Amino acid sequence: MEGGGATLSEVYQSARKLLLKTRDGVERLERLDYSASSDLSFSLSNDISQIQSLCVQMDRFWRSIAAKSQRDLWKRKVEQIAEEADSLKQSLDKYNIKNQKRITEAKERADLLGRANGNSSHVLRIFDEEAQAMQSIRNSKQELQNSTALGETILSSIHGQRERLKSAHRKALDVLNTVGMSNSVLRVIERRNRVDQRIKYAGMLLTVIFLCAFVMWRR
Template sequence: MEGGGGGTLSEVHQSAKKLLLRCRDGLERLERLEHSTSTSTAVSGVDSELSFTVKKDINQIQSLCVEMDRLWRSVAAKPQRDLWKRKVEQIAEEAESLKESLDKYNSRSQKRSREAKERAELLGRMNGDSAHVLRIYDDDTQAMNSVRSSARELENANAIGEAILSSIHGQRERLKSAHRKALDVLNTVGISNRVLRLIERRNRVDQWVKYAGMLLTVVFLLAFVLWRR
């Protein structure tokens, strides 16, 4: 321990000032490390060790202040005693200020460590939830694929049904057309038969007229011959 008990007031004061300088330097290093370290990173071993060293030095300074407070009271001359009193109080105030700064740093450090731990736990839960979500997504994807497959099969079946209906409709139209043609043929045959019967009747009438004319002609010729005699 620098400037341990048993020294003069001046020696103890010098030891306290050296410790103050070392504490200030340590706190500055801690602040630089804090600003250069990501907020998501926990306190490193170097930070913890340096923080512990600074805290130890501050405690040592406060112990030296207690010793100096005892020593300055034994100074005979009042002016010198008042001077040492102010010096000791100044050292004590600086030590208290350094202690407050270190406590604030440690509070921030603990907060960063806690937040880092919470983020790690949250990330672990998120990874587990992500796996669960992926399983759900896979199940949903399989279900959607099954639905799409069923929809395609229904569309194919519908297309086949429409093709069959279209074929039946075409066959029905062809049957109707053939039926109309058959009726037309039958009607045409019926008309032809009537025409043939009329022609045959006309031929018979013509034959009768021809025979009657021939008979009348013969009768007329015979009558004319007989009359000439």
């Protein structure tokens, strides 16, 4: 249940703390003014991506647990964390969509007012900057998701290589055990051959003595 210097329990606790922090952040975000929410929205997006990455890590951990009861327990815990992270991500996405819609509508109203009185350039500049900030957040979020996917692929590859190394190690041990057993069998055969040779020579000697005694008796 260990990997990368942290146990499954430690990774789970880190994910739970980050989940609680993110949940509070989403609730606070919905109370903020739209113009002051860009930085918080970007931070929450990062936190959710980190939680999802921890879930991937925990998913590999619980699958390696030998006891089925413990494995099932951790599976439910990890799935619960993943489901809550998905729910927070959906809430954040809805908020960002609503925020973008509000900015677009405000820009359209300002444009209409500008055509009416020719004095809305400052308002338009404000909303242009806000729209650019939201677009930057979406781009950064996409880059984070791509980086997370790449990290998951690399971790899965490393995990597969470790399993192949374990399999090769077991095969090597089997070969060594087989060689050790073969050496033992050869030593037993060699001892048996030496005993057979001694019996053969002793039989030949007894036969010669018997023949000599018989000849002498016939005389």
